[in-house]
Amino acid sequence: MKTQFKKATLIKRYKRFLGDVILEDGTETTLHVANTGAMTGCAEPGDTIWYSTSDNPKRKYPYSWELTQSQYTDHFICVNTIKANQLAEQAILDGTISELQDYETITREVKYGHENSKIDLLLTGGGNNDVYVEVKSVTLLERNNGYFPDTITTRGQKHLRELIAMAATGKRAVLLFAVLHTGINNFAAAxxxxxxxxxxLHEAMTQGVEVLVYKAAISPSNIQLAQKINFP
Structure with missing residues (x-):
């Protein structure tokens, strides 16, 4: 996924969806943060951040925070969780995710289950069993290990229950962890x-839910899922 990001220096993140930054010309401004998580280690004052610009005149904040470049480690972290689904779809289409090949159609945000859910990606066709793919973004690095989640997630628990239910009907149910932190080389449930x-998550795996972990290669000019990480 080619990108055209510009850089700034982080002052602070606040109210979950906002961040104050200093642009390269010295201007202070506020940008939007598409991340509901704690962003632990991804939002330290003084970090270099990379942002995109929207030309939508209805947006209050035209800038969106896309990447953090850690001032301590120089690792790149994609903090825009919306990107995880896009990267997953791209990696399926280009053949990177070998476990999810030979399907004719990928449909996004399909309603399913008994708890008012939407599956991130539904793969159908090609004479194969339908695959329900839930995508999660992994950005928490602690003690040389990557973890998900970075905060208590009742929503994530709901998604696991839905996947377990789909597996029980004979459908393929896949939980794809997209590692969006260049410093993460190992992964575990938090x-x-x-x-x-x-x-x-452990119960889901025993009930037939497949778990895949793929790490992204990240730079200010390109982001793509590129490397499989074994789990557990």
Whole structure:
């Protein structure tokens, strides 16, 4: 995924969806943050951030925070969680995710399940069993390990229950963790943050839910899922 990002220096992130930055010309401004998580280690004052610009005149904040470049490690982190689904779809189409090939159609945001959910990607056709793919963005790095989630997630628990239910009907149910942090080379469920999620993930795997972990190559000019990480 080719990008055209510009850089700024982070002052602070606040109110979940806002961040104050200093642009390269010295101007201070506010940008939008498409991330509901804690963003632990991804939003330290003084970090270099990379942003995109929208030409939508209805937007209050035309700038969107896309990447963080850590001032301590120089790692790149994609903090825009919307990108995870786009990167997953791209990686399926270009053949990177070998486990999800030979399907004719990819449909986004399909309603399904018993808890008012939408599956991120539904793969159909090609004479294969339908695949329900839930995508999660991984950006938390602690003790040389990547973790999900970075905060307690009742929504994530709901998605696991929905995947378990789909697997029980004979459909393929896949949980795809998109690692969007260049410093993460290993992955585990964050039982120390959300034990209920970690326990439910283990149950999901025993009930037939497939778990895939793919890491992105990230730079200010290009982002793409490129490398499989074994799990567990």
């Amino acid at each position: 039982a120390h943050i959300d034990k209920d999620y970690a326990d439910l």
